[in-house]
Amino acid sequence: MPQVKNWQLNREMEYAYQENRPQRQFAAVFNLNRCIGCQTCTMACKSTWTFSPGQEYMWWNNVESKPYGGFPFGWDVKLLEMLGEQPWNGSTYEGKTVFEAREPAKQTASGMIALGFLPGDEDWRHPNIYEDTSKGHNPKGESLPEHQNWGFYLPRICNHCTYPACLAACPRKAIYKRQEDGIVLIDQSRCRGYRKCMEACPYKKPMYRGTTATSEKCVGCYPRIEQGQATRCIATCIGKIRLFGFINDPASPVHYLVHKAKVALPLYPQFGTEPNIYYIPPRWVPRDYLAQMFGPGVEPAIASYTQADKELLGVLQLFGATDRIIHSYKIDGEEAVGMDEKGVEVVRTAINEKVQVRPADRHNIT
Numbered sequence: 561m562p563q564v565k566n567w568q569l570n571r572e573m574e575y576a577y578q579e580n581r582p583q584r585q586f587a588a589v590f591n592l593n594r595c596i597g598c599q600t601c602t603m604a605c606k607s608t609w610t611f612s613p614g615q616e617y618m619w620w621n622n623v624e625s626k627p628y629g630g631f632p633f634g635w636d637v638k639l640l641e642m643l644g645e646q647p648w649n650g651s652t653y654e655g656k657t658v659f660e661a662r663e664p665a666k667q668t669a670s671g672m673i674a675l676g677f678l679p680g681d682e683d684w685r686h687p688n689i690y691e692d693t694s695k696g697h698n699p700k701g702e703s704l705p706e707h708q709n710w711g712f713y714l715p716r717i718c719n720h721c722t723y724p725a726c727l728a729a730c731p732r733k734a735i736y737k738r739q740e741d742g743i744v745l746i747d748q749s750r751c752r753g754y755r756k757c758m759e760a761c762p763y764k765k766p767m768y769r770g771t772t773a774t775s776e777k778c779v780g781c782y783p784r785i786e787q788g789q790a791t792r793c794i795a796t797c798i799g800k801i802r803l804f805g806f807i808n809d810p811a812s813p814v815h816y817l818v819h820k821a822k823v824a825l826p827l828y829p830q831f832g833t834e835p836n837i838y839y840i841p842p843r844w845v846p847r848d849y850l851a852q853m854f855g856p857g858v859e860p861a862i863a864s865y866t867q868a869d870k871e872l873l874g875v876l877q878l879f880g881a882t883d884r885i886i887h888s889y890k891i892d893g894e895e896a897v898g899m900d901e902k903g904v905e906v907v908r909t910a911i912n913e914k915v916q917v918r919p920a921d922r923h924n925i926t
């Protein structure tokens with residue numbers, strides 16, 4: 561298998577095809593400190609793309625309550641167990657990715673390109689199982705800032721991976737990655753429903769449709785991206801936790817958050833697909849849990865987030881401030897400004913929102 565560079569692992573790794581990065585790469589940052597689990601993103605996606613017969617169980621965007629929830633059920637826990645030890649040496653991953661772990665003993669009958677499994681029907685039945693179920697008293701007695709009881713919402717969409725396991729696994733070569741924006745799509749006219757994509761995707765984002773005998777997945781709202789608009793799930797987010805951008809453009813605020821401020825981290829980077837949805841980890845969650853989920857950058861990311869400088873505060877204010885794609889930004893005095901592809905201003909917002917104090921004679925106290 562060819563060797564490709566995976567920057568999230570700080571090393572080369574095996575992949576089915578040669579490295580072929582797109583001109584622009586679809587990416588987003590989700591701030592988990594802000595997600596309120598309202599599922600507006602989920603319904604925005606559903607009412608746009610998956611409202612037809614055969615798509616009932618499809619939730620291309622889902623929000624699961626961690627640590628217990630998951631859609632399909634146990635998607636991550638099962639794969640983590642199959643993968644075994646996942647050691648990091650500093651920023652270098654020394655364990656195996658899903659592509660490297662496909663030794664014969666763990667292969668499925670048909671000889672998978674990646675370690676994986678096909679979820680059962682039951683696993684798809686309860687999209688929001690364990691909603692709001694927190695982890696109870698922690699016997700290790702961890703103290704603040706990690707709470708005794710904790711939980712958080714994890715919104716998930718397809719990661720439009722740089723090295724998609726779904727694409728690598730399809731025997732029909734029905735899955736392709738667009739050069740112009742890195743969006744990964746399933747060609748419905750080529751797909752024959754083999755479901756190798758479902759088996760190989762570590763995030764379990766391709767979903768089978770019985771009425772067409774093909775698989776479907778998040779299409780990255782490509783018609784909106786082509787018009788300079790953020791995706792539906794990002795544009796509708798009530799908590800303003802999401803920011804869209806092209807990660808390989810150094811002027812993009814998403815590039816800044818991931819590569820400069822280093823506050824946003826990939827989800828399970830050890831799987832090896834180089835996912836392109838990045839998360840600002842929640843501050844109150846035990847660090848060992850977060851480190852398994854987001855890799856070794858957790859402590860510096862939380863430190864950077866909690867001691868945010870003016871530039872970072874400004875970029876954080878751009879989250880959910882417009883439905884246009886922000887290609888570049890600047891800090892202008894006490895305001896953060898976002899620009900479109902042509903450098904035209906599309907949004908301007910105060911870095912520190914003004915505090916309005918209710919006059920003493922208007923206090924609502926009897």
Ligand code: SF4
Nearest residue numbers: 718719721725726761
């Ligand atoms: Fe493919 Fe899964 Fe990556 Fe999406 S998250 S591109 S479905 S491997």
Ligand code: SF4
Nearest residue numbers: 605621778781791793
């Ligand atoms: Fe759905 Fe579009 Fe979000 Fe994908 S990007 S989860 S298709 S709303």
Ligand code: F3S
Nearest residue numbers: 730751752755756757
């Ligand atoms: Fe290929 Fe997945 Fe269809 S493996 S044939 S894209 S169901």
